[in-house]
Amino acid sequence: MEYEKILNYERDWEEIKQAIMPEDMSDEDKEALMSNLIVYSIITNT
Amino acid sequence: MFEKLSKAEAEKTVKERTELFLDVVRKRKKPDRVPLVSNDGLWKLIDQDIKFSEGLHDYDTLHEAVCKYQEMYGFDAHADYCVLNKVAFQESFGKPRFIITDEPPTLSITDTFSMKDEDYPALAEKGIVKFIFEDMLCRHYEYESKEEAVEHLKKAVQELIRYNEYCGRIYGTMVEEYGVPNLCAGGYQMPFEFFVSGLRGLKNTSLDLRRHKEEMIEAMEAIDERLWGEFMSYAPYIENDGTFVFDTYTCPMAYTLLSPKQFEKFYWPWMKKYFDFVAEHDQTAFIYAEGAIKNKLEFLQDLEDKRFGILLEQDDPVEIREKLPNFTLMGGYPTTLLGEGTVEQCVDKAKEMMETVNYDGNWIFSFDKLASFEGGVKRENLLAVLDYLRSVKL
Numbered sequence: 001m002e003y004e005k006i007l008n009y010e011r012d013w014e015e016i017k018q019a020i021m022p023e024d025m026s027d028e029d030k031e032a033l034m035s036n037l038i039v040y041s042i043i044t045n046t
Numbered sequence: 047m048f049e050k051l052s053k054a055e056a057e058k059t060v061k062e063r064t065e066l067f068l069d070v071v072r073k074r075k076k077p078d079r080v081p082l083v084s085n086d087g088l089w090k091l092i093d094q095d096i097k098f099s100e101g102l103h104d105y106d107t108l109h110e111a112v113c114k115y116q117e118m119y120g121f122d123a124h125a126d127y128c129v130l131n132k133v134a135f136q137e138s139f140g141k142p143r144f145i146i147t148d149e150p151p152t153l154s155i156t157d158t159f160s161m162k163d164e165d166y167p168a169l170a171e172k173g174i175v176k177f178i179f180e181d182m183l184c185r186h187y188e189y190e191s192k193e194e195a196v197e198h199l200k201k202a203v204q205e206l207i208r209y210n211e212y213c214g215r216i217y218g219t220m221v222e223e224y225g226v227p228n229l230c231a232g233g234y235q236m237p238f239e240f241f242v243s244g245l246r247g248l249k250n251t252s253l254d255l256r257r258h259k260e261e262m263i264e265a266m267e268a269i270d271e272r273l274w275g276e277f278m279s280y281a282p283y284i285e286n287d288g289t290f291v292f293d294t295y296t297c298p299m300a301y302t303l304l305s306p307k308q309f310e311k312f313y314w315p316w317m318k319k320y321f322d323f324v325a326e327h328d329q330t331a332f333i334y335a336e337g338a339i340k341n342k343l344e345f346l347q348d349l350e351d352k353r354f355g356i357l358l359e360q361d362d363p364v365e366i367r368e369k370l371p372n373f374t375l376m377g378g379y380p381t382t383l384l385g386e387g388t389v390e391q392c393v394d395k396a397k398e399m400m401e402t403v404n405y406d407g408n409w410i411f412s413f414d415k416l417a418s419f420e421g422g423v424k425r426e427n428l429l430a431v432l433d434y435l436r437s438v439k440l
Contacts, residue, residue: 003185006192009176020200022207037203038179039272040132041139042186044155045235045243045299
């Protein structure tokens with residue numbers, strides 16, 4: 001399985017962010033939360 | 047018992063407690079008494095007969111447990127409000143990394159790391175967020191399609207929001223209802239920590255120090271773009287409103303892998319940058335030094351006085367007080383004694399430390415290792431030690 005080809009930052013980041021974040025959040029907050037979500041998904045000691 | 051306070055009492059108490067801490071850290075005057083900080087992780091759940099499997103998934107239970115713990119022991123501040131491990135959040139990705147047992151109560155983490163040897167150039171080029179998004183997320187959680195990834199990310203973001211809400215709520219409750227200041231207003235983590243706590247693990251990180259030296263440095267510079275950038279977004283503007291002790295903190299853990307020579311290359315440049323920032327902005331900082339820091343003391347001995355505190359896990363507090371007079375010592379009281387000793391032995395140890403480490407009033411009481419295990423602390427021992435320390439006027 002070529003897992004590295006499933007997600008592409010330029011193609012998918014914005015679309016996924018808009019799909020999963022609460023609608024009533026500002027775009028700045030969505031971006032910050034999305035970044036934290038991705039980092040914390042792998043890094044446990046933060 | 048240390049009951050919940052009225053709003054006015056809590057406002058007054060939190061300021062008094064913060065001033066007490068700052069008297070010590072800033073060495074403004076000898077404090078009225080030794081400030082008391084809890085270095086408890088999950089023992090508070092054990093102390094209250096709360097199963098880990100329940101408490102770590104239910105933020106209302108956690109909130110109540112922290113409040114009851116404060117009501118029982120009356121600490122002046124806490125190192126942790128059960129926020130260290132984002133268990134429910136991690137589980138929402140579909141492949142749990144935490145292993146919880148209730149009998150006996152334990153929380154451990156799986157030793158699985160998905161970054162490969164050959165990934166270093168990608169990490170350095172993409173930066174940590176893009177690298178994890180493109181190269182690590184699907185590989186680590188074995189998502190076979192974008193749709194599968196989105197499905198899990200949707201759940202994970204809801205759990206992250208619940209976690210963030212709990213953090214805000216418990217920090218607020220402690221300040222506004224119990225008059226307990228938070229230990230810090232923010233923090234910075236050295237990029238080397240990322241290798242051990244998510245990317246490569248202990249074994250591979252140790253090997254990489256020999257096999258991928260320069261690639262690790264480049265990767266850390268890429269990781270730090272996010273870490274330092276995030277820190278800079280708020281740290282220069284921190285002003286203590288009397289609701290927290292230290293302005294910021296750092297929690298070095300992976301540094302224990304490094305020899306002093308390696309530390310100088312892989313850790314110290316970022317740590318020094320942080321310390322320089324703290325001094326330049328006339329702020330205070332707290333180092334939660336996991337493991338033993340004994341062979342790295344030379345790096346800390348020239349830091350400015352009256353702004354740094356250090357919590358020790360494995361070092362001798364008497365030796366550290368002697369070798370780091372520029373630091374306020376936090377902790378050093380043996381957790382094992384709280385778990386295994388008698389009340390008399392525990393109080394005697396506190397009396398001894400009043401002589402050996404608090405001779406000039408520059409000590410903040412706490413225990414050395416984070417208490418998170420069954421038998422880690424006996425309630426009667428902790429109560430007796432705290433009662434004794436509260437009774438001593440300096």
